[in-house]
Amino acid sequence: MSDLQIYITIALFAGVILAIAFNVVDMTLAVMLGAGILMALGILTQEDILNSLRTSEGMLELLFGGMVVARTLKPTGIFEHVGVRFLRATRGSGKRFLLLLIALVAPICAFLPNATTVILVAPIIIRVAIALEVDFVGPMVLTAIISNSAGMLTLVGDPATFLVGSSIGMTFTQYLHKASLGGLLAILVVIPLLPKVMPEVWNVQRTLPADLRPEPLARPGLCAAAFAVLALMIAMFVFGEDLPSHVVPPAVAIIAAALALLVIFSAKVEPLDNVLKDVDWKTLIFLLCIFWLVEAVIKTGIIQTLSQQIYAGFGTRLMPVAMVMLAGIALASSVLANTPVVAASILLIKGYLVIAEIVPDQALAATFTAWPDATLPVFIAMMFGATLGGNSTLIGAAANVVSAGICAANGKPVTFLRFLRYGVPITACQLAVSALYVLVMFRLAS
Numbered sequence: 001m002s003d004l005q006i007y008i009t010i011a012l013f014a015g016v017i018l019a020i021a022f023n024v025v026d027m028t029l030a031v032m033l034g035a036g037i038l039m040a041l042g043i044l045t046q047e048d049i050l051n052s053l054r055t056s057e058g059m060l061e062l063l064f065g066g067m068v069v070a071r072t073l074k075p076t077g078i079f080e081h082v083g084v085r086f087l088r089a090t091r092g093s094g095k096r097f098l099l100l101l102i103a104l105v106a107p108i109c110a111f112l113p114n115a116t117t118v119i120l121v122a123p124i125i126i127r128v129a130i131a132l133e134v135d136f137v138g139p140m141v142l143t144a145i146i147s148n149s150a151g152m153l154t155l156v157g158d159p160a161t162f163l164v165g166s167s168i169g170m171t172f173t174q175y176l177h178k179a180s181l182g183g184l185l186a187i188l189v190v191i192p193l194l195p196k197v198m199p200e201v202w203n204v205q206r207t208l209p210a211d212l213r214p215e216p217l218a219r220p221g222l223c224a225a226a227f228a229v230l231a232l233m234i235a236m237f238v239f240g241e242d243l244p245s246h247v248v249p250p251a252v253a254i255i256a257a258a259l260a261l262l263v264i265f266s267a268k269v270e271p272l273d274n275v276l277k278d279v280d281w282k283t284l285i286f287l288l289c290i291f292w293l294v295e296a297v298i299k300t301g302i303i304q305t306l307s308q309q310i311y312a313g314f315g316t317r318l319m320p321v322a323m324v325m326l327a328g329i330a331l332a333s334s335v336l337a338n339t340p341v342v343a344a345s346i347l348l349i350k351g352y353l354v355i356a357e358i359v360p361d362q363a364l365a366a367t368f369t370a371w372p373d374a375t376l377p378v379f380i381a382m383m384f385g386a387t388l389g390g391n392s393t394l395i396g397a398a399a400n401v402v403s404a405g406i407c408a409a410n411g412k413p414v415t416f417l418r419f420l421r422y423g424v425p426i427t428a429c430q431l432a433v434s435a436l437y438v439l440v441m442f443r444l445a446s
Helices: 003-021 027-040 046-072 078-090 094-109 114-131 137-153 159-167 172-178 180-188 191-197 220-242 249-267 272-277 281-299 302-314 318-335 338-355 373-389 398-409 416-445
Strands: none
Touching (some): 046 114, 046 220, 046 338, 078 094, 094 137, 094 191, 114 398, 137 180, 137 373, 159 373, 172 180, 172 220, 180 373, 180 416, 191 416, 220 249, 249 272, 281 338, 281 398, 302 338, 318 338, 338 373, 373 416, 398 416
16 A cells, blocks of 8 residues: 555545534434545455445344344234333332333343343333433433443344454353443443433432233234244353354354344244345444445555554563553544454554564464463453443444434434543543452463
């Protein structure tokens, strides 16, 4: 790549981010225009696009599959049924509403991708917020933040954790032993912040109707079948990689989507076209184009230069490298979608470890899994930085984009600055707790 092409790529990349941050154009349109210009100039080639797809396809499959499975539940009436029960459980208290929201979202995100969870619970959250006469934007932003944070409970809960974990050969069970506690701490630290961050919801107290009763499920048989598919999906996430066929999470998501569509087709409650139309294609296109832009940035050689600079600055001292990666990736994820950021960061850290001669050159291959135990806290710091850093801004994570889209579809657009008001203080506290967790990991490993 020539110097002129490098300058064009970096300038265009920065322009796209600024256009999104200041709401100049729709964010999906912004990234499509950016990628299109790079293609027209020959900077982003067909080979680059194919390389990007190899990195992004697993995450996109997880999101697509989760969206289809979640959509299958819509005609069952389960959202209306659970919404009334959830509302009764709040007893009209905004405080209980927010605490129950966390209790509802976090366990689901242990096994389902975070954006999928937002889609699943959004109808319930919005229904309850309207009944309590509070603006549902704050609770929906909290839903995205908790779903991102709880995504660190398991390997498949967040695209960033899946990308890092799969790149080093970490299994679902290994992740539970090494990183899940960090995800739990990231959730718990949010609770004491809620009275300060969302006082307009926390301090609400309403009187609920005395005769509030949930309606019976519209289609109990369909509901049972849809939940059976969901249960199978979760079971396969947990045990699929241990099967002789070694079914990885993205494949599980596609299998579950196919079964969910089969359930809808067999029940004949609505055309399959309706289900597929309701898939959030806009979010999927946004993430795909972001990956293309990041691929172009990688071509500039910035990643290789940063790897060399990290080695020049820290040598083989992994603890400060982990802290720098935690903070640096968190900052990058706050202005970019965290998934492509972590995809680039994996190359950065692997390059550094090779330069530092901590691992052999073969470590740059996708099939390498013999990572020394001392390097594991660095990769976990990357997971935490990418996942939690994405909580701070509207475009930081897929769940944020999905949440904002749902709010807009219900008549309440979410601005970049409004999301910042909730996201920045929560993210700062979560990153502090995560840094302590990574430091403890180093102490235990030494």
